Amino acid sequence: MTRLSTLAGTWEPMSYAFLDASAKREVRRRMLKALAIPGHQVPYASREVPIARGWGTGGLQVTLSLLRPGLRVKVIDQGADDSVNAVNLRRFMMRTAAVEQTTDALEADIIQSRHRIPEETLAEGQILVLQVPDPEPLRPIEPDMSTARQMHGDADYGRMWLMLYEQIVRSGRVTQGAAYPAMVNGRHVMTPSPIPRWDLPKLHMARHITFLSAGREKRLHAVPPFTDVRPLVFDDVPFAVEDHATLTCAKSGLRGTFMNEIPLDDGGTLYETSDTGLAIKVLSTQGGTPQPIGTTWYPVTETQP
């Protein structure tokens, strides 16, 4: 007589990379659809994961569905590998999937990030997963997502340009800070997640894949390699990134990176490179242990710190 136990697999308290196979399959299918329609928000079930909603559960589900042993994963938050939430998400991936971790953007297979894109140019085969709090770029002008979906369907984006027009009327300039809306493949307006404007040009004609996933809002969208991504701007008013190109990192002497501004006791200000992975490699090289530094999207120079 055949015993049931010989037919069934051994019971384990948790699947590899937490999500069960059907959940992973569903996420992967949505990811493929998102790649097929660049910038289009694809609804997905978005399972509950053992991390609070709003803390990277969307990015986490995409990453978990891609993990396999031997992959190298980099997790950053605000550009930093040691930011507490990045550490926590990395711990979860290590605990459930036993992947390798790295802080080097060049050698990571998957980079999960909140609010930043690394300064070093990502290559073909790399996957960037951005955590998205609100996937809907039309939210400021249309809170109902059912109406917003219809507007995307019609490419009805007039009020987005009107929003920029109103900013110039009020402030004499476009005042949109982070999460600057972008037109993808000439068809869909997407939010690039709350990355600074500084990072947005890095998505245009990029060689890597970018997935943007919002767990709480249950939507994901993607930018496949070599896709046209342009900030939503008037043809005659140029897009301006944050004025950080001339700032110098007080720790590494780097110039040409996005900076964190640190207020000082004496009322002054100190800047440090936001991309800690890059800064650590530069510091290590300066300290006598050379590390390969990749090409960067912006011209980066080293000055004496």
Next chain:
Amino acid sequence: MTAFIPDAPILIDQQPLLRVTAARRLYGSFVAVDDVSLEVWPGEVIGIVGESGSGKSTLLRMLNLEEPSNGGDYRLTLPGRAEQNLFDLDRFEKRALRARHIGIVYQNPHLGLMMHNSSSGNVAERLVVAGERRFAVMRRRATGALAASDFPLDRKDAPPIELSGGMQQRVQLAKAIALEPELLLLDEPTTGLDVSVQALVIDTLKRLQAERAITMIVVSHDLGVIRTLADRVLVMKQGRVVEQGLTDQVLHDPQHPYAQELVHARL
């Protein structure tokens, strides 16, 4: 009822700009617009009068393709569109056609304007929808349309919510004419305004009509407005056109009992 009006001042080699045949609109079992047919020639101004509830505003919203129809045929003589019943277009096509070729001024400015955006922005939106992506062109043309609507340009960036009713109607008008549409629809454009302001808005409409020869359809229960603006007039009652003809003719010598009642009540 035949749509052809022998008295209409037309050039025989012209096509009508607009031709509606047997338009119908139902709300449940209530017939709001019943078998209305209408032809409008380029440059003409048509007035539609009737009491509230007569279906005239519903008809106007149907002509603006925002109100669905329950039957009938609607054609505009536009390049590539003349052979199409516009009532049959899908939502996307209706929106594109409306944005490019039809302007509308509503009685209630809240329907036509974003009350908290700048007035110039409200006008500029029309240009954005038509594909304009240059800030300077948007602003110049919005300013031009506001000027043509006799809107005081030092207020052009004020939001409509801060403006008087007459000024709000001028913003709506500027928005409606910004793309120089073939057809301008006016739904009670002066109702609710002070008499003196009414006269000024009507002056603007008259001047625009004279300068640009825009084809207009004006819905109003105010026969004074109709008399000043319209070449021809339709009288509507319970969803049907009960009388139509040259404005002077209908207002001086109405034939249908309801038209007589209406004219005498208002004079």
Next chain:
Amino acid sequence: MTYVASRGGEAAIEQAERLFRAELGPITPRQVDTIRQTLPWLIDRVMGEASLHDRDLAALALAQTGGELYEAVLLLRAWRTTQPRLAVAEVVHLDQTFAHRRISAAFKDLPGGQILGPTLDYSHRLLATDVLDGQTVTPPAVESADMPGAALLPALTDWQKAQGLIDDPTPASVAPDDIPDLTREPLLFPAARAHRLQSLARGDTGGMLALGYSAQRGYAAAHPTVNELRLAEAEVRVRHPDGTPFSVGRVRLSSCEMVSKTTNPDTKAEYLKLGFTATLGWNEVKVIAGSTLDLNMQTGGARPATNEEFVLSHVEPVEASGFCIHLKLPHYVTFQSALDALRGIRRDGGQVRSADEVMEEAEARTAAARNTMEPAQ
């Protein structure tokens, strides 16, 4: 000065969690037992919001979180989502449930009678402070009725349907595996009926109360009456592969129908409209608020309680609480980006440029671009 590699953060979050757990102390099987036995109403509330009927797991989640309710619900939801779906249970009709309590506010008496059951509704809310002085307060024994009540009670709506007072729509015929499942599909609007009822069943008690209460205070269209409220137990029946249905156990559930008079706009006929909510566990306030919302969402409109997308998007406990607390996370990159936009005006000499100046600059730029292109032509 050099960068410290990524260790500081890891140590900090590790110790912060330890601190929280140290204050709770060890979690013992006995403690979980005590929670399950002494706090059944809290267990029920958590089971409902977690959409997982398991008292032991619910008690464990409460023990593990020290009663931090949203954390407990998240723990259970995250556990639940990894579980395989073994079977789809048979439909439970109201008249097949074992009602411990059944109330109608619409009629003085009704087929099957008003069954008060266990409730604090008519208790005097006085704190039993004697307990703090060392005394044990033992409740007086329940005196049995002369006649045992009926095990099964007819549903009031059956009588109302027979009277032609309410619509009796034919239920859609859906294969069990094809019933829309909110835990496996995204919620889109307008929502499937199943998704709406599942959303309400999983909804945040406090959030549903707030929105339902807003409807009851007049920020909505319908003025409801409780048609039938039940706290009951129901058999969970599944089908054996050979087709025989059998019970795999009982769950506690609450259900409420809310009723309101309405007029058919076409026929002008007046009839009664029903709103419904059911949830796992006994939680009266949630199903009363939920059925009020269901009733008002049918009407539609701009008020919060009448807008389906508004209600269902905001009564989700895990999403709402998670997003609210996420605001603690560092946002210094986005803040820096906003600061830059702010300082742009200062860089321009403190003067906000007028839109007309921006326009003229744009025109000059366009002209310059045209001039540089001309020689090429």
